[in-house]
Amino acid sequence: MECRRFRWPVFAFTLALVALLGACGGDDAAPAATLTPSATTDAGAAPRAFQLGVSSLPVEASEAAYAKAFALAGQLGEVVLIQRAPPWADFVPGGSISPRTERLTRIERDLARQNDLRLLLAIDPTSPSDRGQLAGLPPSLVGRDFSDKDVRASFIAYSKYMALNYKPAYMAIGVEVDLFYARRGSAAFRNFVSLYFEAYDAVKEVSPNTLVFATFQYENLLGILGGGPPEQPAWSLVDSFQPKLDLLAISTFPGSSFENLGDMPSGFYDELADHGDKPVVFFSAGWASQEAGGDDDTSQFAYLYRLFAAADSLRSPFLIWFVARDPEVSPDDGLGPLARMGLYDASGKPKDALRVWNSNLSRPLR
Numbered sequence: 001m002e003c004r005r006f007r008w009p010v011f012a013f014t015l016a017l018v019a020l021l022g023a024c025g026g027d028d029a030a031p032a033a034t035l036t037p038s039a040t041t042d043a044g045a046a047p048r049a050f051q052l053g054v055s056s057l058p059v060e061a062s063e064a065a066y067a068k069a070f071a072l073a074g075q076l077g078e079v080v081l082i083q084r085a086p087p088w089a090d091f092v093p094g095g096s097i098s099p100r101t102e103r104l105t106r107i108e109r110d111l112a113r114q115n116d117l118r119l120l121l122a123i124d125p126t127s128p129s130d131r132g133q134l135a136g137l138p139p140s141l142v143g144r145d146f147s148d149k150d151v152r153a154s155f156i157a158y159s160k161y162m163a164l165n166y167k168p169a170y171m172a173i174g175v176e177v178d179l180f181y182a183r184r185g186s187a188a189f190r191n192f193v194s195l196y197f198e199a200y201d202a203v204k205e206v207s208p209n210t211l212v213f214a215t216f217q218y219e220n221l222l223g224i225l226g227g228g229p230p231e232q233p234a235w236s237l238v239d240s241f242q243p244k245l246d247l248l249a250i251s252t253f254p255g256s257s258f259e260n261l262g263d264m265p266s267g268f269y270d271e272l273a274d275h276g277d278k279p280v281v282f283f284s285a286g287w288a289s290q291e292a293g294g295d296d297d298t299s300q301f302a303y304l305y306r307l308f309a310a311a312d313s314l315r316s317p318f319l320i321w322f323v324a325r326d327p328e329v330s331p332d333d334g335l336g337p338l339a340r341m342g343l344y345d346a347s348g349k350p351k352d353a354l355r356v357w358n359s360n361l362s363r364p365l366r
Contacts, residue, residue: 045359045362045363045364046363047363047365047366048311048312048360048363048364048365049311049312049315049316049317049366050312050315050316050319051077051078051079051118051317051318051319051365052076052077052078052079052318052319052320052321052357052360052361053073053076053077053078053079053080053081053117053118053120053318053319053320053321054072054073054076054080054321054323054324054343055073055080055082055083055284055320055322055323055324056069056070056073056080056083056108057322057323057324057327058327059325059326059327059328059346060327060328063107066107066111067111069324069325070108070111070112070114070115070117071115072324072344073115073117073324074114074115074116074117076321076324076343076357077117077361078116078117078118078318078365079117079118079119079120079169079170079318079320080112080115080117080118080120081120081122081283081284081320081322082108082119082120082121082122083122083124083172083175084122084123084124085123085124085126085134085135085136086125086136086154086155086158087100087101087136087158088136088137088138088141088151088154088155088158089138089140089141089154090154091153091154091155091157091158091161092140092141092150092153092154093150093153095154097161105166109165118170119166119167119168119169119170120168120169120170120171120172120283120318120320121162121168121170121171121172122171122172122175122215122283123158123159123162123172123173123175123199124174124175125155125174126174126175126176126179126180128175128176130183131176131179131180131182131183132180132182132183132184133183134151137151141154145184145191146188146191146192146195147191152195152198155195155199156195156199156202159171159173159199159203160199160202160203160205160206162203163203163206163207163210164206167207167209167210168207168210169211170210170211170212170247170281170318171203171207171210171211171212171213172212172213172214172215172249173196173199173200173203173212173213173214174192174196174214174215175214175215175251175283176215176216176217176220176251177189177192177196177214177215177216177237178216178217178221178234178237178238179220180192181234181237182234189240193240193241196214196241196244197244200212200244201244211246211247212244212245212246213241213246213247213248213249213278214241214245214249215249215250215251215283215284216237216238216248216250216251217250217251217252218250218251218269218272219252219253219254219256219257220234221233221234221235221237221238221250224257225256225257226256226257235275238275238276239276242276245278246278247278247279247280247281247317248275248276248278248280248281249283250272250280250281250282251283251284251285251322252269252282252284252285253285253286253287253322254268254287255286255287255288255337260299261287261299261302261303264303264306268310269310269313269314272310272314273313273314279314279315279316279317280314281316281317281318281319282307282310282311282316282318282319282320283320284320284321285307285319285320285321285322286321286322286323286338286341287299287303287304287341288300288337288338288339288340288341289340289341289351297351297352297353298352300351300353301351301352301353301355301356303353304353304356305356307319308356308360321343322341323341323342323343324342325342325343325345325346325348326339326340326341326344326345326346327339327342327346328346329346343357
């Protein structure tokens with residue numbers, strides 16, 4: 001996600017974690033750890049159609065913290081989001097899968113199983129700080145794009161590898177692809193769409209029950225990302241992926257467009273019901289608490305109420321809150337509101353918004 005007030009350097013943090021996991025010795029994942037017990041099911045509450053989930057983003061770049069992130073995800077819901085760029089060099093023609101990639105696969109599968117989590121995998125080929133640039137390309141591919149045969153071959157092979165080895169319930173092939181269009185234009189976007197179709201078929205070949213989709217940045221689709229005057233909505237970009245789009249998946253961080261929750265229209269997510277017949281899912285969502293370690297979480301608390309109401313209205317299959325626990329960072333690390341989007345602060349103290357989350361988690365899942 002990009003916006004007028006902050007960017008997403010945290011993904012560099014995630015890449016550093018992957019490198020660290022590859023460098024660590026041994027094959028066993030660290031034991032799971034917990035913070036506070038999750039809510040028990042309230043059979044008298046109204047059922048919810050949506051599964052709940054968070055990302056696997058840890059509080060720090062260590063293997064033990066990664067295991068704790070999965071354990072916390074298991075307490076907070078039924079789904080965990082794993083999002084990263086392809087290890088391009090492993091999957092180019094003539095390449096070989098690295099021990100780091102193989103080990104990370106084993107760790108993540110084990111952690112998901114230990115914590116009874118369904119997997120939402122997101123192959124994110126572009127840089128979150130600039131969706132017009134491919135992320136993590138090795139020297140041999142620097143300067144190439146989605147028209148290049150080696151880039152395309154690597155992307156398809158990695159998509160197929162992830163589907164075959166993880167058998168995920170859900171798989172995003174491309175993240176916030178409307179922002180890629182905004183940065184690179186129609187010709188580059190068409191190259192990605194054709195690549196998506198090939199990757200979609202490759203995934204379905206080895207894991208036919210996986211639901212596959214690209215994701216879109218909702219505030220950008222509405223033409224309000226960046227806080228400027230509304231522009232032409234970009235809903236036609238969604239149609240470009242039909243018929244190979246199993247879900248309509250959005251990321252939404254309305255704090256990028258509204259300084260105050262009161263400025264956000266009451267029917268902010270209603271427009272999603274008017275675009276196609278695919279189930280709508282909240283691929284990642286977030287709103288920051290006021291201050292790191294502070295007690296004023298009123299806006300985050302109230303936003304969660306509105307988000308759950310939208311998920312109920314849209315009968316969404318799942319809803320992902322992007323950050324479960326604030327990362328342990330210094331004020332100078334430049335994460336901005338992202339460093340305060342967790343349901344827990346960096347010390348593990350629950351925020352007020354967690355009560356809203358747990359009250360919905362306690363509803364029986366139908």
